[in-house]
Amino acid sequence: MSSDIERLIQQLAKLPGLGPRSARRAALHMLKRRETLMLPLVQAMTAAAEHVLVCAECGNLDTKSPCAICADPARDPAALCVIEDVSDLWALERTSFFKGRYHVLGGTLSALDGVGPDELRIPQLIARVHASQVREVILALSFTVDGQTTAHYIADRLAGSGVGVTGIAHGVPLGGELDYIDEATLVTALKARRDLG
Numbered sequence: 001m002s003s004d005i006e007r008l009i010q011q012l013a014k015l016p017g018l019g020p021r022s023a024r025r026a027a028l029h030m031l032k033r034r035e036t037l038m039l040p041l042v043q044a045m046t047a048a049a050e051h052v053l054v055c056a057e058c059g060n061l062d063t064k065s066p067c068a069i070c071a072d073p074a075r076d077p078a079a080l081c082v083i084e085d086v087s088d089l090w091a092l093e094r095t096s097f098f099k100g101r102y103h104v105l106g107g108t109l110s111a112l113d114g115v116g117p118d119e120l121r122i123p124q125l126i127a128r129v130h131a132s133q134v135r136e137v138i139l140a141l142s143f144t145v146d147g148q149t150t151a152h153y154i155a156d157r158l159a160g161s162g163v164g165v166t167g168i169a170h171g172v173p174l175g176g177e178l179d180y181i182d183e184a185t186l187v188t189a190l191k192a193r194r195d196l197g
Contacts, residue, residue, distance in 0.1 A: 005031070057128075059104030059121055061086050069093075069102060076100045078135040082125060082154065084108055084142060087179040092140065095183040097190055100138070103128065108146040109153055117153065126157055136164040138193055142177050155196045166193040 005027060012023035030038040054060070055067035062068055069075060069089075079100025083089055089102050105120045117123065129137060137158060141147040155165045168189040178186065 058102050059086070059106060059124075060089055060102060074099070077133050079138065080129065080134045080136070081138045081140050083140050083178065084147065084150075085179075088140065088177075091178045091181065091183075092186060092190075095186045095190075097187045100136075105141075105150070108141065108144070108150040110146045120150075122154065122157070125154065129158060129161065129163055134163055136166060138190070139165065139167045139196060140178065140190075141167075144177075151196065165196045167196045168193050 008027045008030075009020070009023045012018055012026050013020050015023075018026065030041065051063045052061050053063070053065055055062055055065045055070055057066045057070045060067040060069060064071075076099050079098075080103055081092065081098055081100055082103045082105060083092070084105055084107060086104055089104060092098050092102075103121065103125050105122065105125070107115055107120055109115055109117065109120065128134070137154070139151040139154060141151045151167055158165050168186075181189075
């Protein structure tokens with residue numbers, strides 16, 4: 001096998017959900033369909049690498065900053081949904097239910113992994129809440145130990161600020177990650193959010 005093909009397989013194997021065998025199959029599939037699959041994929045990946053950036057306000061990915069969600073005047077600036085990752089934002093947006101704004105933390109607190117508040121976008125969140133017209137912070141974090149630790153830390157930091165702090169509830173299983181949950185369950189969880197303050 002040539003070094004170019006081997007390098008392609010190694011790069012594909014780094015993607016989530018693809019091991020060495022799946023990467024070999026994907027590489028072979030793309031190589032057989034260069035004109036219709038591989039070259040358009042390369043062009044799309046190049047364009048994304050050159051143009052997609054992180055929104056300075058919320059942490060979303062877009063081709064502009066502030067992103068389309070932050071710049072949308074129809075979005076409710078009083079409701080701020082705090083999530084771990086952009087994939088969670090995409091999952092919530094698929095529901096078309098939430099009409100507020102978002103704040104992407106970039107992960108969760110984890111003492112074992114050495115991830116503290118300053119490694120996440122928590123200081124930016126606190127500053128954003130105090131400097132804006134936010135009236136409710138919705139903590140839509142995973143029901144894992146780290147996710148709930150992060151939720152409690154943020155709720156403590158916002159205590160006494162006059163801002164309501166709620167968390168999503170019913171329908172999201174313990175240990176569940178938002179990106180893997182169907183839209184109807186996410187809508188139910190958002191509707192049944194509870195006070196954490």
